Structure formats: C-alpha cells, structure tokens
Amino acid sequence: MPDDTTLPPEARPSRDERLARLSPEDRAAVEVWSLGRRARDLAAAGAPDAPAAEAAYREAEAAAIEAEILMRRVDVEDLKARYPVLAGDAEVTVGVGWQLLLEALLDRLAGMSVVVPLVREKFGGLDAKVYPTGRWIEAEFDSVGEIKAPAQEAALRTCEACGAPGTLRRDGRGRTRCDRHAAM
Numbered sequence: 549m550p551d552d553t554t555l556p557p558e559a560r561p562s563r564d565e566r567l568a569r570l571s572p573e574d575r576a577a578v579e580v581w582s583l584g585r586r587a588r589d590l591a592a593a594g595a596p597d598a599p600a601a602e603a604a605y606r607e608a609e610a611a612a613i614e615a616e617i618l619m620r621r622v623d624v625e626d627l628k629a630r631y632p633v634l635a636g637d638a639e640v641t642v643g644v645g646w647q648l649l650l651e652a653l654l655d656r657l658a659g660m661s662v663v664v665p666l667v668r669e670k671f672g673g674l675d676a677k678v679y680p681t682g683r684w685i686e687a688e689f690d691s692v693g694e695i696k697a698p699a700q701e702a703a704l705r706t707c708e709a710c711g712a713p714g715t716l717r718r719d720g721r722g723r724t725r726c727d728r729h730a731a732m
C-alpha cells in the first residue's frame with residue numbers, strides 16, 4: 549500500500565476513503581480502536597463523559613472479541629496477582645494464545661532482581677521489557693537475554709490469538725497466526 553503521507557494534503561484519501569479500502573473485519577477493528585483512543589483522550593482531559601466513553605469502548609471491544617474480529621488479550625490483573633515480577637503499572641497487551649509461553653517466561657524471571665514493565669507484540673514477535681531493580685546483579689541481568697530467547701522463539705511459532713501452531717505472516721501487518729486466525 550502506498551504511504552499516503554507522501555502525497556500533498558489535497559490528494560490524501562479521507563478517513564472514510566481509507567476505511568472503505570479495509571476488509572469489514574479490519575474496519576470494525578479500527579472503529580473499536582478509535583473508540584478506545586477517544587475514551588483515553590477524554591479520560592486524560594478529565595472530561596465528565598469519560599466513564600461513559602470507556603464503557604462504550606469496552607462493550608464494542610467485547611462484541612468484536614465475541615465475533616472473532618478482535619483477539620482476546622491476556623488478563624493483566626490476573627497475571628500481576630500471580631507474578632510479582634510484573635510491575636504494578638505493567639502494560640501487557642499480548643493475545644491469550646501466548647499466555648502459556650508468557651507464564652513460562654515470568655516463572656523463570658521470578659526471584660530475580662528484575663521488573664517487567666511491558667509485554668507486547670512487535671513485528672509479530674514477543675517483546676518483553678525486563679529491567680533490573682534495586683541492586684544491579686550483573687551476572688543475573690546478563691542471563692535475561694538467554695531466559696527470554698525460548699519465549700521469543702516459541703512466540704514466532706504460536707498463534708497469538710489461540711495458541712495453535714502458527715507462522716509469522718508478513719502480509720502487511722507482521723503477525724504470528726494460525727491459518728484460522730490469519731486475518732485477525
């Protein structure tokens with residue numbers, strides 16, 4: 549797809565034109581994300597209707613997950629309760645298909661002087677940030693790369709949406725999916 553930002557403003561497609569190019573599923577996903585962005589913007593501005601916007605976003609997201617348009621994500625609060633190595637304000641946005649390999653990673657990090665503030669999908673792979681806490685124990689922190697490697701390798705073979713064997717698909721988005729969830 550050409551990069552529209554290189555075009556002069558008058559030649560750039562409108563939001564509606566860009567949406568019209570997408571599949572119905574991708575269009576629905578974009579609409580849900582827009583609701584989420586709007587809810588976050590309203591919350592950041594302290595707007596009185598922020599809770600209503602958040603509720604509308606959650607409802608749309610749940611419907612899209614139910615319709616298998618959006619991937620179900622891991623339950624961050626549940627993970628934080630079971631893995632103290634996750635920072636209290638950690639962002640964990642990966643799909644449930646990676647739940648087990650993520651738990652295996654967090655198990656191996658447990659007891660080390662590290663904290664995990666972010667776990668996300670990046671270019672189809674698992675991107676987990678691991679930072680040292682308190683006293684820097686160099687040998688320990690050096691081993692973090694080795695500890696992360698199996699989880700990263702497993703993620704590239706595992707559908708992020710469902711956990712079935714998957715492959716990295718480079719058709720536009722770079723996601724690791726099984727055949728059934730190739731479009732999700």
Ligand SMILES: [Zn+2]
Pocket residue numbers: 707708709710711712725726727728729
């Ligand atoms: Zn799948």
